[in-house]
Amino acid sequence: MATRTAAERRAEARTEFDAYMASCPARRLLDGISDKWVSLLVNALADGPRRYSDLSRRVAGVSQKMLTQTLRNLERDGLVERTVTPSVPVRVDYALTPLGASLLPLMRAVKTWAEEHIPEVDRARERYDAARMGPDRR
Amino acid sequence: MATRTAAERRAEARTEFDAYMASCPARRLLDGISDKWVSLLVNALADGPRRYSDLSRRVAGVSQKMLTQTLRNLERDGLVERTVTPSVPVRVDYALTPLGASLLPLMRAVKTWAEEHIPEVDRARERYDAARMGPDRR
DNA sequence: CCGTATCCTATCCGATACTG
């Protein structure tokens, strides 16, 4: 904990940059929200509060561990609010806070962009791969 | 290679979901662009073509390896075009393609959001951490 | 139902050394 990480040491060696600085707080936040589970979960909460089990079903492929971990981070960052209802089996709901809601349009736009442009990207990949395999057959 | 990965097996077991499916191609693309280096590099190419060394300086903290790797993936996906000028030391420029340019506004919006809301997030974190450490001093 | 705890593996990624 006392010793700096490699990334921090390298960042300090290049203090002439600011917005793109590795140690810049905004940069760390950007790292945090540039996460596939974050974008999927924020999108999954678009239509209102959802239960934990609901989310685990909606976001297919997420493990219990990553679901809980990502929700905890979002809660800590103030993007998501966690509400516990102490019923007979306990019930937990997650909802976007106003702050989280302000991020939603962006996450939704990115998700939509991916859905709309995947055919174009697939064609680009085929072209790229064909160009490297075809000509010289290395 | 013949055996499916754990993620694929789990995805197949839950075929009732589509947009959030783990095996959905759009989902994989979303995973790919939900990457900190991608968002930073696309933003760094906002104002036009940049040389390799230029990018490595602008995006502080990126290693040669990750810079090359990310640029290659972006090129393969058709988001970035690589131009080699065979001068005396060779010169390589990277530029956004029209497809990449269509993603730029979104990446820029996310970066801007992070820069604008980091104080609010920091306050939320302090509140969260204080609530867990203060009351019972576990 | 909603987690937490543990183990263990795959991959990320930085450091370093070398090439056209």
Next chain:
DNA sequence: CAGTATCGGATAGGATACGG
């Protein structure tokens, strides 16, 4: 200048088992 190759430590993340 613009890479490629390789190594090894750190970390992400899945599987499993257990607890409130």
